[in-house]
Amino acid sequence: MGLVLFPGDGDTGSPDVSWSYTSFGVFRRWLAQAEGFALDEMHGFGGQRPWSDVSTTLEPLLDHPDDDGPDLTPPQCAAILPRLKEIADQRQEESNDQLLQRHIDDARQLVVVLQLCVESDVALLFS
Numbered sequence: 001m002g003l004v005l006f007p008g009d010g011d012t013g014s015p016d017v018s019w020s021y022t023s024f025g026v027f028r029r030w031l032a033q034a035e036g037f038a039l040d041e042m043h044g045f046g047g048q049r050p051w052s053d054v055s056t057t058l059e060p061l062l063d064h065p066d067d068d069g070p071d072l073t074p075p076q077c078a079a080i081l082p083r084l085k086e087i088a089d090q091r092q093e094e095s096n097d098q099l100l101q102r103h104i105d106d107a108r109q110l111v112v113v114l115q116l117c118v119e120s121d122v123a124l125l126f127s
Contacts, residue, residue, distance in 0.1 A: 009122045021066055024066060057079045076124075
Protein backbone atom coordinates (compact mmCIF):
# COMPACT_ATOMS: atom_id res chain seq x y z
CA MET A 1 0.00 0.00 0.00
CA GLY A 2 1.26 3.46 -0.77
CA LEU A 3 0.49 7.10 -1.24
CA VAL A 4 -0.20 8.99 -4.47
CA LEU A 5 -0.24 12.77 -4.87
CA PHE A 6 -2.10 13.92 -7.95
CA PRO A 7 -3.99 16.90 -9.39
CA GLY A 8 -7.72 16.97 -8.72
CA ASP A 9 -8.54 17.54 -12.37
CA GLY A 10 -10.39 14.25 -12.92
CA ASP A 11 -7.95 13.23 -15.67
CA THR A 12 -6.48 9.80 -14.98
CA GLY A 13 -3.74 10.62 -17.50
CA SER A 14 -2.45 13.55 -15.46
CA PRO A 15 1.01 13.17 -13.90
CA ASP A 16 1.27 11.96 -10.34
CA VAL A 17 3.94 11.01 -7.85
CA SER A 18 3.81 8.02 -5.54
CA TRP A 19 5.69 6.61 -2.58
CA SER A 20 5.34 3.94 0.03
CA TYR A 21 4.33 5.56 3.31
CA THR A 22 7.82 4.96 4.65
CA SER A 23 9.45 6.49 1.57
CA PHE A 24 7.18 9.54 1.77
CA GLY A 25 8.27 10.04 5.37
CA VAL A 26 11.94 9.80 4.36
CA PHE A 27 11.32 12.24 1.49
CA ARG A 28 9.69 14.78 3.82
CA ARG A 29 12.53 14.41 6.34
CA TRP A 30 14.96 15.19 3.51
CA LEU A 31 12.96 18.30 2.55
CA ALA A 32 12.83 19.45 6.17
CA GLN A 33 16.59 18.95 6.44
CA ALA A 34 17.04 21.09 3.31
CA GLU A 35 15.02 23.76 5.13
CA GLY A 36 17.29 23.58 8.17
CA PHE A 37 15.26 21.60 10.70
CA ALA A 38 14.53 18.00 11.67
CA LEU A 39 11.00 16.84 10.95
CA ASP A 40 11.16 14.46 13.92
CA GLU A 41 11.43 17.50 16.23
CA MET A 42 8.14 18.91 15.00
CA HIS A 43 4.72 18.67 16.58
CA GLY A 44 2.86 15.86 14.86
CA PHE A 45 6.04 13.95 14.09
CA GLY A 46 7.03 12.88 17.58
CA GLY A 47 8.52 16.18 18.71
CA GLN A 48 7.24 19.17 20.61
CA ARG A 49 8.54 21.99 18.41
CA PRO A 50 5.63 24.06 17.07
CA TRP A 51 5.41 24.80 13.36
CA SER A 52 5.37 28.49 14.21
CA ASP A 53 9.07 28.09 15.12
CA VAL A 54 10.07 27.41 11.50
CA SER A 55 9.62 29.45 8.38
CA THR A 56 9.22 27.44 5.19
CA THR A 57 6.87 27.63 2.25
CA LEU A 58 6.95 23.82 2.28
CA GLU A 59 4.95 23.69 5.52
CA PRO A 60 1.62 22.69 3.87
CA LEU A 61 3.38 19.63 2.40
CA LEU A 62 5.54 18.82 5.40
CA ASP A 63 2.84 19.29 8.06
CA HIS A 64 0.17 17.24 6.30
CA PRO A 65 -1.24 13.83 7.24
CA ASP A 66 -0.03 11.12 4.90
CA ASP A 67 -3.33 10.38 3.20
CA ASP A 68 -5.95 12.14 5.27
CA GLY A 69 -6.69 15.76 5.83
CA PRO A 70 -7.43 18.62 3.50
CA ASP A 71 -6.31 18.78 -0.09
CA LEU A 72 -3.67 21.39 -0.87
CA THR A 73 -5.26 24.37 -2.58
CA PRO A 74 -3.88 25.90 -5.79
CA PRO A 75 -2.48 28.89 -3.81
CA GLN A 76 -0.73 26.49 -1.42
CA CYS A 77 0.69 24.59 -4.40
CA ALA A 78 1.89 27.88 -5.90
CA ALA A 79 3.59 28.82 -2.62
CA ILE A 80 5.39 25.45 -2.36
CA LEU A 81 6.52 25.36 -5.98
CA PRO A 82 9.45 27.85 -6.08
CA ARG A 83 11.28 26.38 -3.08
CA LEU A 84 10.66 22.79 -4.16
CA LYS A 85 12.04 23.64 -7.62
CA GLU A 86 15.09 25.22 -6.00
CA ILE A 87 15.74 22.12 -3.91
CA ALA A 88 15.18 19.80 -6.89
CA ASP A 89 17.47 21.82 -9.14
CA GLN A 90 20.42 21.91 -6.77
CA ARG A 91 23.29 20.14 -8.42
CA GLN A 92 24.78 17.44 -6.28
CA GLU A 93 28.50 17.35 -6.90
CA GLU A 94 29.35 14.01 -8.47
CA SER A 95 27.17 12.18 -5.98
CA ASN A 96 26.58 8.47 -6.46
CA ASP A 97 24.13 8.45 -3.57
CA GLN A 98 21.11 6.59 -4.94
CA LEU A 99 18.78 7.73 -2.16
CA LEU A 100 19.69 11.36 -2.78
CA GLN A 101 19.08 10.91 -6.50
CA ARG A 102 15.71 9.31 -5.74
CA HIS A 103 14.74 12.32 -3.58
CA ILE A 104 15.75 14.72 -6.35
CA ASP A 105 13.77 12.71 -8.92
CA ASP A 106 10.73 12.62 -6.63
CA ALA A 107 10.97 16.36 -6.02
CA ARG A 108 11.13 16.98 -9.77
CA GLN A 109 8.07 14.78 -10.34
CA LEU A 110 6.22 16.64 -7.60
CA VAL A 111 7.16 19.95 -9.24
CA VAL A 112 5.44 18.78 -12.45
CA VAL A 113 2.32 17.80 -10.51
CA LEU A 114 2.23 21.08 -8.56
CA GLN A 115 2.70 23.11 -11.74
CA LEU A 116 -0.31 21.37 -13.28
CA CYS A 117 -2.37 22.07 -10.14
CA VAL A 118 -1.50 25.76 -10.34
CA GLU A 119 -2.02 26.06 -14.10
CA SER A 120 -5.34 24.18 -13.99
CA ASP A 121 -6.46 25.80 -10.72
CA VAL A 122 -7.11 22.44 -9.07
CA ALA A 123 -6.18 21.01 -5.67
CA LEU A 124 -3.38 18.56 -4.97
CA LEU A 125 -5.01 15.36 -3.71
CA PHE A 126 -3.49 12.80 -1.36
CA SER A 127 -4.69 9.24 -1.77
